[in-house]
Each structure stands twice: as C-alpha cells, then as structure tokens.
Amino acid sequence: MATKPFEGVRHKVRSHLSQNEALVFEKSSPGKKAYKMPPLDVPAVDAEALLGEAARQDLGMMPELSEIEIIRHFTRLSTWNYAIDLGMYPLGSCTMKYNPRVNEFVARIEGIAEAHPYQPESLSQGALEVIRLLQECLLDITGMDAITLQPAAGAHGEFTGILLVRAYHQSRGNPRRKIIIPDSAHGTNPATAAICGYQVENLRSNALGMVDVAQLEQMVTDDTAALMLTNPSTIGVFESEIHKIADILHAKGALLYMDGANMNALVGKTRPGDFGVDVMHLNLHKTFSTPHGGGGPGSGPVAAKKILEPFLPTPVVVEGAPGEDGRRSLRLDYDRPHSVGRVRMFYGNFGMFVRALAYIMANGPDGLRQTTEDAVLNANYIRKNLEDVYELPYRTPTLHEVVFSDRRQTQKGVKTGDIAKRLIDYGFHPYTTSFPLIVPGALMIEPTESESKEELDLFIDAMRQIAREAEENPELVLNAPHATRISRLDETMAARKPVLRYTRPAEKS
Amino acid sequence: MRYLPKSPGERIEMLQQIGAGSMDDLFATIPQEYRLERDLAVPRQMGESEIVDYFRQAAAHSAAGYTSFLGAGAYRHYRPVIIDSLVQRGEFLTSYTPYQAEITQGTLQAIFEFQTMICELTGMEIANASMYDGSTGAAESVTMAVRITHRSGVLVARTVHPEYREVMATYAQHQGLTAETVGFGEDGRLDLAALEQSVSEETACVLVQSPNFFGVVEDIPAIAEIVHKKGALLVVSIAEAISLGVVRPPVEADIVSMEAQSFGVALSYGGPYCGVIAAKEKYLRQMPGRLVGETVDKQGRRGFVLTLSTREQHIRREKATSNICTNQALVALMATIFLVVYGKEGIRELALHNLAKADYAAKQFSSSGRLLFAGSPRFHEFVIETAEAPEQLNAKLLQQKVIGGLPLGRWYPELGHASLWCTTELNTREQIDYAASLLQHDSEAALSRA
Numbered sequence: 001m002a003t004k005p006f007e008g009v010r011h012k013v014r015s016h017l018s019q020n021e022a023l024v025f026e027k028s029s030p031g032k033k034a035y036k037m038p039p040l041d042v043p044a045v046d047a048e049a050l051l052g053e054a055a056r057q058d059l060g061m062m063p064e065l066s067e068i069e070i071i072r073h074f075t076r077l078s079t080w081n082y083a084i085d086l087g088m089y090p091l092g093s094c095t096m097k098y099n100p101r102v103n104e105f106v107a108r109i110e111g112i113a114e115a116h117p118y119q120p121e122s123l124s125q126g127a128l129e130v131i132r133l134l135q136e137c138l139l140d141i142t143g144m145d146a147i148t149l150q151p152a153a154g155a156h157g158e159f160t161g162i163l164l165v166r167a168y169h170q171s172r173g174n175p176r177r178k179i180i181i182p183d184s185a186h187g188t189n190p191a192t193a194a195i196c197g198y199q200v201e202n203l204r205s206n207a208l209g210m211v212d213v214a215q216l217e218q219m220v221t222d223d224t225a226a227l228m229l230t231n232p233s234t235i236g237v238f239e240s241e242i243h244k245i246a247d248i249l250h251a252k253g254a255l256l257y258m259d260g261a262n263m264n265a266l267v268g269k270t271r272p273g274d275f276g277v278d279v280m281h282l283n284l285h286k287t288f289s290t291p292h293g294g295g296g297p298g299s300g301p302v303a304a305k306k307i308l309e310p311f312l313p314t315p316v317v318v319e320g321a322p323g324e325d326g327r328r329s330l331r332l333d334y335d336r337p338h339s340v341g342r343v344r345m346f347y348g349n350f351g352m353f354v355r356a357l358a359y360i361m362a363n364g365p366d367g368l369r370q371t372t373e374d375a376v377l378n379a380n381y382i383r384k385n386l387e388d389v390y391e392l393p394y395r396t397p398t399l400h401e402v403v404f405s406d407r408r409q410t411q412k413g414v415k416t417g418d419i420a421k422r423l424i425d426y427g428f429h430p431y432t433t434s435f436p437l438i439v440p441g442a443l444m445i446e447p448t449e450s451e452s453k454e455e456l457d458l459f460i461d462a463m464r465q466i467a468r469e470a471e472e473n474p475e476l477v478l479n480a481p482h483a484t485r486i487s488r489l490d491e492t493m494a495a496r497k498p499v500l501r502y503t504r505p506a507e508k509s
Numbered sequence: 510m511r512y513l514p515k516s517p518g519e520r521i522e523m524l525q526q527i528g529a530g531s532m533d534d535l536f537a538t539i540p541q542e543y544r545l546e547r548d549l550a551v552p553r554q555m556g557e558s559e560i561v562d563y564f565r566q567a568a569a570h571s572a573a574g575y576t577s578f579l580g581a582g583a584y585r586h587y588r589p590v591i592i593d594s595l596v597q598r599g600e601f602l603t604s605y606t607p608y609q610a611e612i613t614q615g616t617l618q619a620i621f622e623f624q625t626m627i628c629e630l631t632g633m634e635i636a637n638a639s640m641y642d643g644s645t646g647a648a649e650s651v652t653m654a655v656r657i658t659h660r661s662g663v664l665v666a667r668t669v670h671p672e673y674r675e676v677m678a679t680y681a682q683h684q685g686l687t688a689e690t691v692g693f694g695e696d697g698r699l700d701l702a703a704l705e706q707s708v709s710e711e712t713a714c715v716l717v718q719s720p721n722f723f724g725v726v727e728d729i730p731a732i733a734e735i736v737h738k739k740g741a742l743l744v745v746s747i748a749e750a751i752s753l754g755v756v757r758p759p760v761e762a763d764i765v766s767m768e769a770q771s772f773g774v775a776l777s778y779g780g781p782y783c784g785v786i787a788a789k790e791k792y793l794r795q796m797p798g799r800l801v802g803e804t805v806d807k808q809g810r811r812g813f814v815l816t817l818s819t820r821e822q823h824i825r826r827e828k829a830t831s832n833i834c835t836n837q838a839l840v841a842l843m844a845t846i847f848l849v850v851y852g853k854e855g856i857r858e859l860a861l862h863n864l865a866k867a868d869y870a871a872k873q874f875s876s877s878g879r880l881l882f883a884g885s886p887r888f889h890e891f892v893i894e895t896a897e898a899p900e901q902l903n904a905k906l907l908q909q910k911v912i913g914g915l916p917l918g919r920w921y922p923e924l925g926h927a928s929l930w931c932t933t934e935l936n937t938r939e940q941i942d943y944a945a946s947l948l949q950h951d952s953e954a955a956l957s958r959a
Contacts, residue, residue, distance in 0.1 A: 024622050024849050035589065035855045040862055041938040042869035047755045047861060050868060051886045054726045056757045060629045062853035070849050071591060077615035078600035085599030098512050099603050102557050107777070108593065111568025116579045117779030118915050119572045120907060126567035127778045133552075140550040152641035152780070153835040155822070166683065191822035191832035195652075197683030200827045238538040268549050269536055275543040285835065289512075293596075293839025294616035295606035295799065296639065297781035313679075341679035345582060345644035345672040346779025354564065361563065364554025367510045373532045374513055377523055380535055384527045397538050421611070430609055435823075452514035453523060484611040486806040494804035494816040498793065500635050501625040502803075 005473035008465030010483075012087065012458045013427030018485055021076040025502050028063035034070055061504065080485055081294070082429045088455050092401045092432035092444030093186065093234060095264045095286035097375075100362060103289065103355035112354055117346040121320075121331050127350065128330035131317050134357045135301075138282060141368075142260075143273025144303035148312045150348040154261060157281030157300025158192040158228070160313060163340040164279055164304055165226045165255050166196055167311035171338065176225035176254075182211060184235065184436040189228045189259060198225060205438050209235045209394040213244055220252045226279075230259040231272070234436035234444070236379065236398035238265075246276025255279060263287040264448065265376060265400035268369035272303075279304040284349075288356035299352035310338040315347070374449035375400045378456060382445055385460040389467040393439050400448075406441035414470040414477050416441045421488065422469065422480035426462035510554070576940045577912040578870075580890050580931025581722070582643065582670050582748045583779060584771045586859075587935060589850045592773045592843050601842060606799070606835070610814045616838065617813035620801040623785075623845040630848075630856075631747070631765040632758035633787035638799035639841040640833065643768025644673040646784030647716060647746040648680035649797050649831055650766040653786070654714035654742040655686060656795045656830070662711040663688040664741075666699045668721035670748055671920040677716070691715075697725040697882030697892070705735050712741040719745055719759060720752050723929065724867070724890025725882050733761030750844075751933075752888040754860025764788045773847030774840055783840035794820065797831030859934060863889040866932040866941070873945035874930065877952035881927060890931045892917065892924070895948070896955050899928040905951060911944050 048055045065073070082089070089096035107113065115127050135147045151157040162179070169175045179193040182203045190200045201219060206212035210233065220227075227249055232238045239245065246256045258272050258280035264287045266272070272280050284290045284299035292298075304312070315332035322328050332347070363371060376399050383392070383402040390404035406416040420430030420443075432444035447456060470477050481487070515523075520532075529535055536544070555563070577585060596602065600615060607613030607620075620638045627636035640646035651663055663681060665674055667690045674690070681688050691707055694700045699717055708715060715736045719727035729745060736743045742763040747753070751771045759765055770782040788796060794817075802816035822829040851859055867889040871880050878895040892914075895902055899916040906913040914928030921927075932941060 021618075023618065023625075025625065028852075030853075032852075033854065034850045034852065035859075037855075037858050037862060037934070040865055042865050042941070045861070045865045045868050047864060050864060051726065051756060053730075054728075054757050054886045056753070056755050056857075059754070059853045059857055062626060062629055062856060063849055064852045064854065065849060067591065067850070070846065071595070073849070074595045074601075074619070074846060075598065077618055078595070078598045080613075080615040080618075081600040081604045082609070082612035083600045084603035089603075089605070091605060094605055096603075096605060100512060102560055104597060104602075106561060106564035108775070109564055109568040111571030111573040112564060113775040113777055114573065114585070115571055115778040116577060116585070116776050116912075117583050118579050118581055119575075119577070119912060120903070122907075123570070123572040123575070123912075124778070126570035129570070130564075130567050137549075137551040152645065152837075153833075155832045155834045156641060156645070159832060163679070163683075186834075187821075187823040187826045187829070188832050188834050190827035191825070191829040194827040194829075195680075195684065195832055197685075240538050240540060242543075243540070268545060270539050270543045270545055274545075275540075283835075291602045291839065292605040292835075294601055294604050294613070294619075294842065295838035296836040297641075297838075297840055298835040299781075341682070342672060342675040343645075343679055344642060344676060344780070345670070348779070349781040350778040351775070351781050358560050358564070361552050361555045361560050362512065362557070363510070365548035365551055367513075367554050368549060368551065370510050370513060373535070374515060374520075376535045377520065377527075377532065380527050380529070381523045397535075399536070399538070420609070424609065424612055429612065449513055453519045455514075481611050485614060486611055486810055486812045487808060489610050489806050489812045489814050490804045491814055491816065494802040494814050495819075498800070498816060499803040500621075500793075500800055500816075501628045502621070 006468055007473060007476060008469055010426050011461060015483055018079050019076040021073060023502055024063040024065060024073060025061060027065055027069060030064055032064045032066050034065055034067040087427060088447060088451050088459055089429040090431045090445045090447050091429060092446040093261055095446060095448055097289055097448040098450040099289055099291040100359060103358045106358050107351045107354045125329060128317055130354055130357060132330055134353050137360050138301055138303060141267055142280060142303045143271030145306040146309035146312060147301055147303045149301045149353055150313045150344050151300035151302055152344055152349055153296065153298035154281055154283040154300045155188040155192060156343060157302045158188055160302045160343050161257055161279045161281050162192055162196040164308045164311045165257060167340045168308055169225055177223050179225050180219055180227045184233055184438045185228060185230055186259060186261060208396050209438060210237060211239055211245055213241050216245060217248050220248055220254055222252050224252060224254040226255040226257045228257045228259060230262060232262045232265045232399045235394050235403045236401035237396045238399055242275045261286060262400060265372065267372045269372050279308055284352050284356040289359040290352045290355040297349050297352060299349040311340050313341065313343050314339045371449045378447040378449065378451055381456055382447055382460060386463055389464055390443065401444060401446035403439050404443040405439050406443065409470040410441060412470055412474040414474050416443050418477045418480060419466055422466045422477045423462060424481040425483045428459055428462060572912060575910045575912050578914050578930045578932065579912055581915045581929055583776050584749055585776060585933050585935050586751060586771050588773045592846045595846055596839055596842055607815060610812060614812060617801050619842055619845055621813050623841050624801060626848050627785050627787050630753045630758065631767060631787045632760035633765050634790040635793055636785055636787040637796055638801055639837040640784030640786055640798055641837060642782040642784045643746065643748050644676040646766040646786055647673050648677040650744045650764045650786055651677055651714055651716055652680060652684060653795050653797060654744055654764060657792055658713045658742060660711055660713035661686050662713055664707050664712055664715045665690050666717040667691065668693045668699055668723060669716060669718040669746060670722050673746060696885045697723045698727055698885055699732060701731060701735065708736060708739045708741055710739055712739055714742040714744050716744045716746060718748060720749055720888040723882055723892050724887045726756055726886040726888065729759045730761050749888060751860050751863060754856040755864055756888060769844040772844035774843050781837060781840050783837040783844055795830055798833050798836055862934040866936055867891060870932040870941045873941055874948060877948040889933060890929055892927050892929055894927040896952060898926060902951060906947055909947055911947060
C-alpha cells in the first residue's frame with residue numbers, strides 16, 4: 001500500500017473564516033453618508049461666483065457609505081493581513097520588532113499631534129526639546145558628532161548622507177566621481193549614488209561574504225568619494241576589518257558611509273563612530289520600533305562626524321539665548337551657508353521622533369543593550385537549529401540575522417520563494433527571499449529580539465517540516481500557500497496589462 | 510525590559526544549545542577595541558507612566574488652546590475618530606510593505622482604493638501608492654518629467670511653496686538640471702507672459718502649484734497651453750488636497766503631485782505626511798514608487814499585488830526611477846479612510862465650508878489691512894498687507910492667544926508687510942471676528958499715532 005506523502009503538522013495555526021469584502025466603490029450607493037458637518041456659521045458662498053471657470057462640477061466616482069460599513073470594510077481588510085501583532089515576522093533587513101503601544105499613545109497627545117510646523121518657536125519648545133533629546137540619544141548610540149532628523153526614510157537618509165559627502169569633497173575643490181558599493185548591498189545604495197550624480201563601482205565580496213580588503217585597496221583612488229557599507233553586512237556578519245577599511249578610504253581622502261539598516265545588531269555594544277564611520281543613516285522604523293505601517297512612514301536620521309556638520313540640511317535645532325527668565329530656549333537655525341539645502345519640507349517625520357524617543361526611554365541603556373543581545377541570541381539560535389537542513393553558504397559567525405540558501409531544496413525543484421510561501425501555511429510571515437544577491441536562492445532570516453523561545457521553536461519546527469516536505473512531497477511546497485484566502489497571484493498579468501485603478505463595469509471596454 | 514519575552518533561564522538555555530559560553534561570545538567578531546564597555550548616555554529605563562508624563566509636559570509647552578490662522582502647506586482639518594481606531598489595528602500598523610500578497614491583501618486593496626480615489630480627485634489616469642510628502646513628491650515629479658522628455662530645463666513658478674522649491678533645488682543639483690523661477694503678476698498668479706518667454710525646446714517641465722502658496726488658484730488651462738506648445742510637460746503640485754472638493758482638477762497637467770495631509774492626517778509638527786504622484790497613463794514606466802495592480806489568483810479570484818517593480822531600486826539598482834523604498838503607507842491609509850468617510854458629497858461640502866470661512870475672514874480682515882490679489886480665485890488662504898510689520902502684529906496677537914498669519918517677507922522681500930492667513934472649517938466665526946477686532950484695534954491705534 002502506497003503511503004501518503006509527508007505533510008507537516010501545523011502547530012501554530014488552524015483555519016478560521018475570513019469575511020469577503022468588495023471595493024468601496026462597489027459598496028457605494030448615492031445618498032449614504034458617514035459624516036455630518038456642523039451648521040455653517042458664516043454666510044454661505046456660491047463656488048461658481050467665487051471661482052469662475054476654476055469651479056469644480058463633479059467629484060466623479062468617489063464612494064458614498066455609512067460609518068458602520070466603513071468600520072466593517074477596513075476591519076475586514078485588516079484581517080487579511082499578517083502582522084507582528086500576530087506572530088513572528090522574520091523579514092531579514094527589515095527588523096520587524098514589536099511596536100510598543102505607548103509610542104502611539106504619546107504621539108497622539110494634543111499638543112504634539114496638533115502642533116503646526118510654523119507655530120511660533122516660543123510655543124514649540126516642547127517639540128524642539130523632543131528633537132534635541134532624541135538627537136543626543138542617537139549621537140551617543142552611534143558615536144557621531146552631528147545629526148539631522150529631516151530625512152523621511154532610510155533611502156532618503158542615504159540621499160542626504162551622500163549629499164553631505166559630495167558637499168564635503170566639493171568644499172575641498174573636487175566632488176570626485178565614484179562611489180564604491182559592495183555587491184551585497186541594498187538596492188537603495190546604488191540608486192542613491194546615481195541620483196547624487198555618482199558613478200557606482202561594484203565591489204565583489206570575498207569568499208567569506210565580506211569586503212575584500214585587498215580588492216578595495218586597489219579600487220580606492222583620489223576619485224573615490226566614499227564606500228557605502230552595510231555593517232553588519234546583509235549576511236549578518238560584522239566586518240571585523242572595518243578599521244582597515246576606514247584607513248584605506250581615509251588615506252585617499254575618501255569617506256566611509258554606513259547603511260545603518262542593521263543597527264539592531266550594534267546598539268549599546270559598539271558604535272560606528274568609534275570604528276571609523278564618517279556618516280551613516282538610521283532607520284527609526286527598524287531599530288527604534290516605530291511601526292512599519294504596511295510600508296511607511298519611516299524616518300531616516302543621518303549622523304555624521306564633525307567634518308560634515310557644516311553641510312547638514314537646514315534648519316538645525318540650536319540653543320538660543322536665554323530668555324528674560326534665564327531659561328534657555330531652543331530655536332531653528334536657517335543660517336547655514338554651507339548646507340546641502342533642504343531634503344524635505346519642515347523638520348522631518350516628527351511623529352516618528354516621538355515614538356523613537358518613547359522607545360529609548362522604555363528601554364534605557366540596560367534595556368537597549370539587552371535588546372541587541374536578545375536579537376543576536378535569537379538569530380544564532382535559529383541558525384544552530386536549522387543549519388543541518390538548510391545550506392549555510394557562509395559559515396562566519398553571524399549577529400542579528402542568518403542567511404541560508406535553497407541549494408539542497410532546489411535539487412527537488414523547490415526554491416526559496418516556495419519555502420517562503422509554504423511558511424505562510426504554518427502561520428508565519430516569510431523571511432526575505434532572494435536577497436542579498438551574493439547568495440543564490442537566499443533565505444534571509446531576522447527574528448529580532450521580540451520573539452520568545454516558544455515562538456522561535458515553532459518557527460524552527462515549521463522550517464524543518466518544510467525541508468522534509470521539500471524532500472518527500474515537493475508539489476505541496478511548490479503550490480503553497482494552501483491555507484490563505486487567495487492562492488498565488490498572476491504577477492505576469494498584473495505587469496503586462498496593468499490595472500491600477502477601479503473603473504465601473506459600464507466604463508470597461 | 511518589558512518588551513523582551515525571555516526569562517534569564519531561557520537565555521542561558523539557548524546559549525547552551527548554541528554552544529556559547531556567554532552573551533559576549535556571540536559578539537566575538539567585533540574587535541575588542543571597538544566594544545562599548547559603558548552604558549549608553551540615554552535616559553534611564555522609565556516606567557510607562559513616566560514616559561506619558563514626559564510627553565504630556567512637552568505637549569504643555571505648545572500652542573494647544575490657541576486660535577490659529579496658520580496654513581502654508583500644513584492644514585488644520587477635523588480628523589474623524591474612526592481614522593485612528595482603524596489605523597491602530599495591529600494588522601495595519603504592524604505589517605510591512607506587502608511583498609507577500611497572499612497575506613497582505615488588506616493593505617493592497619486599501620492602496621488600490623487610494624490610487625483610484627487619487628485619480629478620481631486629480632483627473633489623472635494613474636496614481637502611485639504614496640511618496641514621502643508633497644515637497645519630495647514635487648521634486649520627484651520634476652525628475653520624472655526630465656526622464657520622459659530627455660530635456661534638462663526646469664521652470665518653477667515662484668508661487669510654489671518656498672520649501673517645496675528648496676527641496677526641488679536639492680534634488681536637482683546633481684542631476685544636471687537647470688532650474689529657473691518664473692515670477693507672479695499683480696493678481697498673485699504665475700506671470701503668463703514671462704512663462705511664455707522662458708519656456709523653450711530645452712524645457713523639460715514647468716512646475717506650478719494650485720492653489721498656489723498665496724492661496725490663489727492658477728489658470729491651469731492657459732498655463733498648459735503655453736507649456737505644451739513647446740513640447741514640455743506640466744507638473745501641478747497641490748498642497749491643499751481639500752481644495753479638490755470645489756476647485757476644478759488640473760486635467761491638463763501631465764503629472765500631478767499632491768500632499769494628502771489634509772485628508773485626515775495630524776499636523777504633528779510637520780510630519781509624517783503623505784505625498785502622492787498621479788499622471789497620464791503613458792508615463793507609467795517613469796513613475797517612481799510603489800504601484801498596486803489588480804490581478805487574479807490560480808482559481809481566478811480577484812487579488813492585488815505590487816506591480817511593475819522593474820522600475821524600482823531593489824531590481825534596477827542604480828538604473829531605478831528613484832531610490833524610494835519605504836513610503837507612507839499608513840498615512841495613505843488615513844487619507845483613504847478620510848475620503849471614504851466624507852465621500853462624494855462630504856468632500857465637496859467640506860471644501861465649501863472652507864471656501865466660505867476664508868471669504869468671510871478675508872472680508873473681515875480687509876478693513877484693517879489690504880487684501881492682496883483680491884480679484885483672483887482663491888480657496889481658503891489669503892494675503893493681507895498691514896501698515897505694521899506682521900512680526901510685531903503677531904507678537905501682540907499672541908498675547909491674546911491668537912496665532913496670526915505667516916509673515917511672507919522671509920521668502921518674498923517685496924511682501925515684507927504681508928502675511929498669509931488660512932481659515933478652515935475649524936475656525937469659528939467667533940474666532941475670526943475676535944482676530945479681526947484685534948487687527949482693527951491695532952490699525953486704528955497705528956493711525957492715531959500717525
């Protein structure tokens with residue numbers, strides 16, 4: 001009698017019903033309302049008379065629904081999402097850690113949430129103080145001298161950082177032409193260098209997946225503006241020769257830029273400013289627990305050494321003269337003749353500063369250090385418990401994330417993307433697939449500190465069962481996920497015939 | 510350490526399994542000389558109540574309780590309660606970019622609805638999932654136009670928000686662009702004759718804002734005609750999205766860049782807000798940022814995915830349309846909910862209230878100052894020129910807990926005695942009358958001194 005092929009047991013989840021829900025446009029019906037304006041206390045106006053030809057006639061297909069329908073609509077949609085609040089979200093490089101709720105609470109306090117960016121400085125002292133304190137914390141955490149909180153996200157921080165690099169070289173007479181980027185880098189790095197007017201030179205990683213120092217030494221010339229380095233690297237390994245790397249660059253007058261995406265491995269244990277970094281960005285939505293929100297908002301502060309301070313974006317927060325009462329006040333300084341200019345209107349994603357500061361306060365120095373240690377402990381625990389079933393392409397000790405490859409599973413035709421989809425059936429969000437590019441078929445796993453041993457054990461159990469399924473029942477993995485509302489989507493069709501907005505059936509040709 | 514789900518015993522157990530003697534063993538790859546051997550100089554670990562107290566105190570040093578007439582790119586509008594109820598659901602708040610479509614359909618469908626409503630409101634054919642904000646969105650719209658036209662000249666109306674123009678200059682400086690500004694006329698609108706003279710075969714695009722920084726609605730059809738005659742693109746920036754409830758959408762534009770903060774997003778001292786780029790469909794391949802598209806699953810059921818990612822940095826690296834990665838998804842969700850709450854009728858009614866308040870306020874204030882650009886169509890902002898310097902005037906108003914208009918001299922020296930006032934549906938008639946009476950009193954005092 002033929003035995004049934006192996007199918008793993010799902011310990012973390014079982015199925016439950018999820019509600020169907022149409023688009024708001026399909027649910028709309030003329031005359032339904034979810035709002036009520038107060039009576040107008042000034043004379044009503046005739047829009048046509050005031051605006052003339054510029055008056056709008058119609059709002060087209062905008063929806064009309066009642067409040068209960070809207071609540072149900074978005075609540076139903078929300079239940080179709082996986083989230084950190086439901087379980088482990090080991091998306092490598094993204095640092096999907098717990099987002100504390102007190103952060104959300106304090107960001108919504110009236111004097112904070114309703115502060116207008118142009119309100120007088122005398123009424124903005126609370127907001128400016130939050131900025132100043134967060135800056136001081138981040139400077140000590142990074143070991144740098146100067147900082148701007150203006151960039152809106154990590155890639156925007158990279159842009160700002162490379163502008164600082166360019167302005168620095170320009171001030172010395174030559175902006176230089178090249179930026180060196182390892183092949184293991186995030187795609188944002190080369191994209192950033194390009195929009196700042198630099199040619200990208202690709203640095204191949206060595207056999208250990210690290211910077212090839214000898215190769216770097218040959219590449220760096222007096223036309224090199226900077227090296228953009230992620231440390232720990234995207235395979236989760238600390239660049240032990242970091243100071244040699246910095247020395248090579250500095251000897252030629254080039255600067256060391258650090259992509260701080262992986263700062264969750266370092267906080268409280270070591271500081272980029274101490275190991276030779278000249279400029280770096282942080283991601284408050286990774287390391288400092290501000291919510292990812294389905295893809296933003298982020299916040300990407302840029303910290304730099306003293307030599308780059310004159311070039312920071314305007315405005316910067318500085319101490320003003322003491323007032324009549326002797327109390328010091330803070331003000332926004334716009335008089336920065338060497339500044340690279342503004343990278344964003346106003347002062348950055350202030351709401352995220354509030355959340356990040358609340359996170360730092362909830363942890364303190366001891367909590368921040370323990371957080372880093374737990375993040376590294378978790379990644380190493382996963383590595384230890386999976387390295388016999390998944391190929392570990394680089395055996396160097398890792399910090400906060402571990403990168404396997406699908407080499408063994410591909411023998412049965414199962415790729416990293418398939419294993420990721422099967423992981424969904426087991427109740428987990430997939431890891432990052434196919435990145436970094438130096439690992440063919442990468443499985444990039446970053447558990448963060450937020451996972452208990454129990455959750456990690458469930459994850460390890462799921463990954464091991466999937467490895468066995470891939471061996472004994474590859475079809476099951478190849479067609480995953482099986483337990484979701486929808487199965488794999490036709491991405492080719494989506495790209496070939498893009499439908500990017502709803503149109504009423506009658507309007508469809 | 511209330512966020513860390515491990516007991517000391519579990520840590521030891523895990524270390525033993527790994528084969529590490531201590532936590533420090535795990536950090537052995539960090540050279541000894543770079544290890545931090547002291548505590549970080551950050552505030553000590555605080556209880557939740559202490560954290561709340563700290564921020565309550567910070568919030569107390571603020572403008573809470575003041576009447577405000579500030580706008581200028583950040584607008585006070587009522588935020589329906591259900592916005593925060595819904596966006597604080599963990600499934601929205603604590604998920605990430607919807608790369609794994611099977612378990613992120615909620616975010617994906619909401620973005621698809623957002624894209625659709627942005628198209629509907631702006632009169633464009635496609636819209637992306639969001640940009641950081643209106644200023645960076647405008648800058649990226651300009652670089653998008655440069656890629657489309659293969660030209661490098663950029664003309665920017667001086668009536669575009671000054672901070673948007675500064676951001677654009679920062680973005681443009683290393684991409685070989687030459688940016689020039691075009692002035693405004695007596696009517697506070699873009700000087701069309703000057704535009705006609707400036708636009709040429711080298712012009713990639715013209716960037717205007719409507720309603721512009723002075724609150725005046727630009728003559729988009731006339732501008733478009735001039736711009737298109739030379740084969741350049743028209744980029745229209747919209748800083749006050751609520752205006753679209755009563756102001757005709759810029760359908761003649763090629764690209765529209767909008768700041769959606771007014772759609773239910775808190776002021777929050779300037780961010781996070783929500784930019785979005787909309788455009789004609791033929792420019793799809795040059796659009797920066799995420800796009801959500803409709804497709805079907807294996808069983809033919811409707812679903813949504815991130816699509817056309819070959820434009821983006823994680824695929825194209827240095828050849829990408831932009832380096833943008835994380836955008837403003839949760840803020841776009843706030844805007845989506847706001848738009849559904851107000852809906853087809855409500856957005857119009859809300860815009861009409863804003864229009865009426867500003868019309869009333871401008872009339873009340875013009876008895877103590879001169880209303881500039883009076884004959885031009887406006888939305889809810891207006892410029893008042895006073896005998897007294899606006900900074901001094903504002904200092905007096907502040908003593909009465911009124912935050913006056915934004916002085917314009919900082920960006921427009923010729924308007925040194927003018928300030929930009931804004932009234933929204935949240936300004937009551939009583940507030941407007943009170944501020945007007947303070948201004949009246951002050952101008953009479955100034956007259957009697959003179």
